[in-house]
Amino acid sequence: xxxAVQAWAPDYGSEVEIAWDQGRPEDLDVTAEGxxxxxxxxxxxNDLTWEExxxxxxxxxxxxxxxxxxxxxxxxxxxxxxxxxVGAVSCDIAAGNGSPVRAARIVEAVVxxxxxxxxxxxxxxxxxxxxxxxxxxxxxFAPEDLDRKVHDVMRDAEAVLAIExxxxxxxxxxxxxxxxxxxxSPGATAVIGMIKSHNATYLDEAENALVSxxxxxxxTPFFYFGGPQRPRYSWYLRLCERDEDMHGWHGIVRCEVPxxxxxxxxxxxxxxxxxxxxxxxxxxxxxxxxPQNLVPIAGLEKHLRHLLGDRDLAYRMIxxxxxxxxxxxxxxx
Amino acid sequence: xxxxxxGPVGLVLGSEATSTQEFHVVLHEDEYLQLDDLVVVxxxxxxxxxxxxxxxxxxxxxxxxxxxxxSDTFRVAVAGTLPAEKSRTAVxxxxxxxxEMWIAPDSGQPVYRAVGEERERALYVDEMGDESGARALPVxxxxxxxxxxxxxxxxxxTKGAHMSISGVSGVATKTSYALxxxxxxxxxxxxxxxSAKNMRTLIFNVKGEDLMFLDKxxxxxxxxxxxxxxxxxxxxxxxxxxxxxxxxxxxxxxxGIPQSSARLxxxxxxxxxxxxxxxxxxxxxxxxxxSDSRQQITWVAERVARQLSRWARDVAGEPxxxxxxxxxxxxxxxxxxxxxxxxxxxxxxxxxxxxxxxHLEPESGAEPDPGWTGRVxxxxxTAFMRRLYSSLSRIGQLIxxxxxxxxxxxxxxxxxxxxxxxxxxxxxxVVGALxxxxxxxxxxxxxxxxxxxxxxxxxKYAPREGWSPIxxxxxxxxxxxxxxxxxxxxxxxxxxxxHPELLSNAALRVSGRLDSAEAERSEYGWMxxxxxxxxRLFKPGTMVLSQPAIPAPTVLTFPYPPWATxxxxxxxxxxxxxxx
Numbered sequence: 055x056x057x058a059v060q061a062w063a064p065d066y067g068s069e070v071e072i073a074w075d076q077g078r079p080e081d082l083d084v085t086a087e088g089x090x091x092x093x094x095x096x097x098x099x100n101d102l103t104w105e106e107x108x109x110x111x112x113x114x115x116x117x118x119x120x121x122x123x124x125x126x127x128x129x130x131x132x133x134x135x136x137x138x139x140v141g142a143v144s145c146d147i148a149a150g151n152g153s154p155v156r157a158a159r160i161v162e163a164v165v166x167x168x169x170x171x172x173x174x175x176x177x178x179x180x181x182x183x184x185x186x187x188x189x190x191x192x193x194x195f196a197p198e199d200l201d202r203k204v205h206d207v208m209r210d211a212e213a214v215l216a217i218e219x220x221x222x223x224x225x226x227x228x229x230x231x232x233x234x235x236x237x238x239s240p241g242a243t244a245v246i247g248m249i250k251s252h253n254a255t256y257l258d259e260a261e262n263a264l265v266s267x268x269x270x271x272x273x274t275p276f277f278y279f280g281g282p283q284r285p286r287y288s289w290y291l292r293l294c295e296r297d298e299d300m301h302g303w304h305g306i307v308r309c310e311v312p313x314x315x316x317x318x319x320x321x322x323x324x325x326x327x328x329x330x331x332x333x334x335x336x337x338x339x340x341x342x343x344x345p346q347n348l349v350p351i352a353g354l355e356k357h358l359r360h361l362l363g364d365r366d367l368a369y370r371m372i373x374x375x376x377x378x379x380x381x382x383x384x385x386x387x
Numbered sequence: 388x389x390x391x392x393x394g395p396v397g398l399v400l401g402s403e404a405t406s407t408q409e410f411h412v413v414l415h416e417d418e419y420l421q422l423d424d425l426v427v428v429x430x431x432x433x434x435x436x437x438x439x440x441x442x443x444x445x446x447x448x449x450x451x452x453x454x455x456x457x458s459d460t461f462r463v464a465v466a467g468t469l470p471a472e473k474s475r476t477a478v479x480x481x482x483x484x485x486x487e488m489w490i491a492p493d494s495g496q497p498v499y500r501a502v503g504e505e506r507e508r509a510l511y512v513d514e515m516g517d518e519s520g521a522r523a524l525p526v527x528x529x530x531x532x533x534x535x536x537x538x539x540x541x542x543x544x545t546k547g548a549h550m551s552i553s554g555v556s557g558v559a560t561k562t563s564y565a566l567x568x569x570x571x572x573x574x575x576x577x578x579x580x581x582s583a584k585n586m587r588t589l590i591f592n593v594k595g596e597d598l599m600f601l602d603k604x605x606x607x608x609x610x611x612x613x614x615x616x617x618x619x620x621x622x623x624x625x626x627x628x629x630x631x632x633x634x635x636x637x638x639x640x641x642x643g644i645p646q647s648s649a650r651l652x653x654x655x656x657x658x659x660x661x662x663x664x665x666x667x668x669x670x671x672x673x674x675x676x677x678s679d680s681r682q683q684i685t686w687v688a689e690r691v692a693r694q695l696s697r698w699a700r701d702v703a704g705e706p707x708x709x710x711x712x713x714x715x716x717x718x719x720x721x722x723x724x725x726x727x728x729x730x731x732x733x734x735x736x737x738x739x740x741x742x743x744x745x746h747l748e749p750e751s752g753a754e755p756d757p758g759w760t761g762r763v764x765x766x767x768x769t770a771f772m773r774r775l776y777s778s779l780s781r782i783g784q785l786i787x788x789x790x791x792x793x794x795x796x797x798x799x800x801x802x803x804x805x806x807x808x809x810x811x812x813x814x815x816x817v818v819g820a821l822x823x824x825x826x827x828x829x830x831x832x833x834x835x836x837x838x839x840x841x842x843x844x845x846x847k848y849a850p851r852e853g854w855s856p857i858x859x860x861x862x863x864x865x866x867x868x869x870x871x872x873x874x875x876x877x878x879x880x881x882x883x884x885x886h887p888e889l890l891s892n893a894a895l896r897v898s899g900r901l902d903s904a905e906a907e908r909s910e911y912g913w914m915x916x917x918x919x920x921x922x923r924l925f926k927p928g929t930m931v932l933s934q935p936a937i938p939a940p941t942v943l944t945f946p947y948p949p950w951a952t953x954x955x956x957x958x959x960x961x962x963x964x965x966x967x
Binding site for chain 1: 453456458462463464465466467468469470471
């Protein structure tokens with residue numbers, strides 16, 4: 055028996071928590087790349103045709119939980135006031151390559167605030183300057199329903215930003231989105247979703263063995279799956295040196311791109327990811343989710359959290375706004 | 388109103404609390420602030436209205452905002468992987484609030500550079516002077532070549548007096564600044580008013596020959612230097628009215644020829660006649676060594692000096708010489724006496740010593756005359772005589788009969804006395820004699836006209852420990868100089884080694900570069916901590932000035948002198964070889 059302590063700080067969950075018995079997707083095709091199931095070496099810097107790489111990420115924070123009782127009827131419903139920040143960092147494509155580069159800079163940072171209320175409740179809160187919470191009705195009543203809906207707000211905002219940025223400057227930008235792609239839009243040519251942690255497996259045991267054996271910068275061949283809703287190509291990639299004392303999935307990320315791309319384009323994107331991402335990997339003492347939480351993304355998250363404002367202040371402002379609304383008898387549909 | 392056409396340099400930092408003493412400024416990307424810059428902020432205070440805060444930059448800083456690891460700097464600057472904002476800030480010390488409501492400036496308020504009238508207000512120029520006229524004297528330049536002012540009221544005795552200059556030697560700034568300051572005083576009669584009238588300055592040239600060419604134009608002086616003088620409202624000219632004095636040469640035949648290695652022309656020889664020596668009580672200045680005070684010698688000296696003034700009679704036909712006659716035997720009617728056969732006519736110091744010896748150590752082996760010794764133990768009288776003898780070779784040249792060669796301080800506005808070639812004891816003798824002369828002359832005569840004394844190496848004349856007659860006079864000048872009209876510009880390497888009275892009575896304090904250990908001493912408590920730290924690094928020509936009129940010390944520079952400070956800089960009026 056071998057026991058490895060997971061590298062992420064316990065508060066941040068786990069980098070690998072796979073339900074092995076979940077079964078292989080029916081449409082899985084591991085021969086999509088056509089190179090045989092073996093490690094693919096890291097892509098070459100010279101093959102990169104973009105000028106900059108953009109990292110997109112979002113953060114969210116629950117500012118207050120509310121409970122809404124309508125004037126008529128007794129179907130009270132729970133709700134959450136949430137602040138969401140989404141932004142992008144632009145890095146020189148040569149960043150981390152040792153050559154002198156332009157400094158990383160935040161090119162976009164937007165904050166959205168919503169109040170998600172179950173049972174289709176529509177409640178907008180104007181808590182103060184810069185603290186306008188838009189209504190977000192949620193059909194169900196379960197906390198997970200609210201959670202998913204809010205998460206979708208963030209993912210959608212990320213996806214919109216990703217497509218907008220990738221499209222804006224044509225082929226000059228490669229966009230890496232932190233997390234799975236919410237929109238498998240074929241219009242965006244160079245958008246890669248990067249998934250930091252793994253709680254599902256798509257491959258069988260023999261195929262998964264290759265993941266554990268990947269060296270730094272190596273990736274698996276890309277494979278196809280996703281069904282009719284989210285058809286995509288995906289591959290596993292190791293960001294750091296393989297450590298014998300660690301479990302085999304330490305430092306592994308999964309990348310995905312929409313299946314609308316041609317195999318040749320996917321191959322280029324996959325090679326670009328294996329060339330670039332290890333350079334941006336963070337170090338264990340630097341980040342609690344190293345190496346998967348990339349340095350530019352960590353910087354962006356810090357910036358976005360900062361933009362969300364003071365949580366205690368938001369909480370107090372929401373309380374006073376709620377008191378005002380209740381006193382004023384404002385209706386909740 | 389701040390000059391808003393220039394735009395603010397930044398905003399009052401809001402992530403840290405402001406106070407009535409200090410606030411931070413976060414700078415705009417295309418602006419900067421450097422140490423000593425003056426800034427102004429306006430705050431709208433409820434119920435009061437607008438309050439204007441003036442401040443001086445005491446520190447500046449830059450950092451990557453949002454980075455927490457040292458290595459993040461590489462991630463930001465070299466690797467380009469971590470996004471971070473570069474933020475630059477300045478720490479501002481509040482110097483003035485108008486109206487005087489002590490309220491901290493609001494965060495986020497725009498911060499402007501104080502220029503023009505605002506700058507003058509930050510430096511309290513509007514408070515220098517009264518209905519009768521402005522009293523703000525330009526005394527230096529800031530780093531950006533704008534004038535810095537001092538309130539003359541705090542130098543000329545109106546509200547305060549004296550200037551104390553400290554700084555390590557070799558950087559040649561102490562005396563240079565003293566002279567520059569003098570030039571400021573003499574160039575602005577309109578600011579000095581009645582203080583300027585007949586003002587006389589006595590300067591001792593203690594080291595080298597720097598001060599012997601104050602009246603000569605400097606060949607290295609350029610138009611660029613001149614522009615700085617113009618900023619201060621002064622014509623860059625050498626001192627117009629200076630007399631130079633050097634000790635008379637010791638050799639008999641060279642009597643009346645100045646002993647000055649630096650300059651021959653325009654220098655006059657000085658010395659005292661035995662008559663002047665006796666009348667002015669100069670005997671005490673032969674005993675200025677710290678060890679003299681411990682052995683009752685000064686007491687004997689006092690006694691002997693009194694006897695000398697009672698016994699001394701002029702000698703007919705020999706100006707300046709005296710003979711000793713017992714006043715009990717011959718009443719002093721003030722007429723010269725005719726020297727008799729065997730009379731000891733005192734024509735120089737050695738005659739005087741011999742004459743004194745006749746009373747203190749009679750050759751006949753008789754007991755010393757108690758009228759002269761005051762019945763001290765025999766050993767003390769012997770020690771006294773031993774010291775007198777030893778002073779012969781050191782000070783002898785300064786006493787000689789003949790026509791009077793006293794230093795005439797009234798002749799020119801500035802009197803330079805060159806003592807750098809003299810033995811230490813002789814230097815103390817000259818300084819002591821002249822300072823006493825200035826002091827006694829002003830005693831009981833009112834403040835005007837003013838007398839200024841410039842003295843370097845003050846620690847030698849007024850040390851913290853020990854006693855000397857010079858120290859006593861200097862302390863008296865420090866304490867009463869304001870009312871006497873005697874103003875001291877004292878310079879020393881280390882303020883900690885001079886008598887505290889001299890420091891505490893100096894209204895204007897100036898310091899150049901300081902030794903690090905020295906800068907930590909309490910004598911420099913008037914500096915801001917940041918200025919103290921910086922005082923170790925001051926370049927020649929950079930000084931910090933503290934004056935009662937401004938609560939924060941001002942760092943200043945002063946322009947290159949238009950007068951020569953060594954022979955090779957002198958521009959002679961004509962070609963000396965013309966016509967040869």
